[in-house]
Amino acid sequence: MPDQHLLTAEERAVYEWQMWVPDFGEAGQARLRDASVLISRIGGLGGVVAYQLAAAGVGRLVIAHAGNVRLSDLNRQLLMTHDWLGKPRIESARRRLLDLNPRLEIVAVPENVTEDNAARLVEQVDLVVDCAPLFQERFAMNRQAVQQRKPMIECAMYELEAQVTTLIPGATPCLACLYPEQPPVWSRQFPVFGAVSGTAGCLAAMEAIKVLAGFGEPLLNTLLTCDLRAMTFARLQIQKNPECPVCRTVENQP
Amino acid sequence: MRVTLRYAAQVRTVKGLGCEEIELSDGACADDAVRLLAASGREELRQLLLTPEGAVQPTLLLFLQDAIVPRGQRVRLSHGDTLTIISPISGG
Numbered sequence: 001m002p003d004q005h006l007l008t009a010e011e012r013a014v015y016e017w018q019m020w021v022p023d024f025g026e027a028g029q030a031r032l033r034d035a036s037v038l039i040s041r042i043g044g045l046g047g048v049v050a051y052q053l054a055a056a057g058v059g060r061l062v063i064a065h066a067g068n069v070r071l072s073d074l075n076r077q078l079l080m081t082h083d084w085l086g087k088p089r090i091e092s093a094r095r096r097l098l099d100l101n102p103r104l105e106i107v108a109v110p111e112n113v114t115e116d117n118a119a120r121l122v123e124q125v126d127l128v129v130d131c132a133p134l135f136q137e138r139f140a141m142n143r144q145a146v147q148q149r150k151p152m153i154e155c156a157m158y159e160l161e162a163q164v165t166t167l168i169p170g171a172t173p174c175l176a177c178l179y180p181e182q183p184p185v186w187s188r189q190f191p192v193f194g195a196v197s198g199t200a201g202c203l204a205a206m207e208a209i210k211v212l213a214g215f216g217e218p219l220l221n222t223l224l225t226c227d228l229r230a231m232t233f234a235r236l237q238i239q240k241n242p243e244c245p246v247c248r249t250v251e252n253q254p
Numbered sequence: 255m256r257v258t259l260r261y262a263a264q265v266r267t268v269k270g271l272g273c274e275e276i277e278l279s280d281g282a283c284a285d286d287a288v289r290l291l292a293a294s295g296r297e298e299l300r301q302l303l304l305t306p307e308g309a310v311q312p313t314l315l316l317f318l319q320d321a322i323v324p325r326g327q328r329v330r331l332s333h334g335d336t337l338t339i340i341s342p343i344s345g346g
């Protein structure tokens with residue numbers, strides 16, 4: 001009798017507890033294993049996304065992040081370690097992810113997302129998780145995600161607040177629908193506790209898992225806002241901007 | 255009429271509080287509430303809320319109760335409404 005299982009014995013052993021989720025099961029796990037995800041920056045937020053997706057058994061992660069580990073990364077960037085100070089962040093991240101899950105395939109890109117590399121990064125994956133700290137990186141990623149019709153989990157934090165939404169080209173607004181231009185005041189440095197970026201990262205990872213495995217109700221047309229100062233959470237309804245130039249380029253295509 | 259304003263992100267930091275009630279004249283719309291708020295505070299607050307020309311910042315997210323206020327539309331407020339004002343964040 002042929003093996004009825006979609007997974008290897010080791011995979012079944014590792015993922016047993018999450019396969020008990022009834023509408024996920026072994027079929028959901030096989031979908032995660034066959035999936036690829038791009039994570040733009042693997043700092044306080046993206047590092048937790050990457051770690052959770054590696055733990056959950058997503059088969060292939062493309063991670064993009066430039067620069068070397070600094071002391072000021074270590075309050076939140078959980079893939080960076082003290083013994084790796086001054087050395088490339090991307091290597092620290094790769095090492096930590098493979099320690100957790102040696103079955104994982106990792107494409108480690110020592111660059112941040114730009115207009116020049118966004119297309120080839122997005123091409124390699126099924127889904128994008130956008131964790132970049134600068135709007136210009138997020139806008140470059142958004143344009144490519146919409147153009148290539150890939151879902152993008154959009155997550156961000158500031159101080160004790162976190163936001164997450166799931167963007168599906170054609171079905172929901174895109175990032176440019178929400179922010180039609182570069183915000184004037186935002187700067188690269190912002191107040192952050194690791195527990196806040198980690199909260200945003202776990203929420204975003206769960207959205208990615210749901211979209212890839214096809215279960216649950218992703219945050220479509222909904223911005224989840226979390227205020228960890230008062231522990232209040234809100235589901236705010238967002239919508240497409242009919243004038244959005246990014247959405248329009250794609251809607252006009254056959 | 256009285257309307258509750260909820261502040262998030264940098265607007266909250268600059269205001270130093272998360273929410274307050276304000277008095278608006280009947281017929282006021284969401285943008286009027288933002289302009290009134292901008293006039294009540296320091297220059298830093300004004301820059302978050304308005305363009306140099308005095309229009310509402312196009313990247314500001316406004317929600318009436320739980321629904322987004324479409325940019326540029328005159329959405330009238332009613333007594334007892336809650337308007338949430340969120341400046342854009344992208345911290346990672």
Ligand SMILES: [Zn+2]
Pocket residue numbers: 173174175176177178241244245246247248
């Ligand atoms: Zn759009």
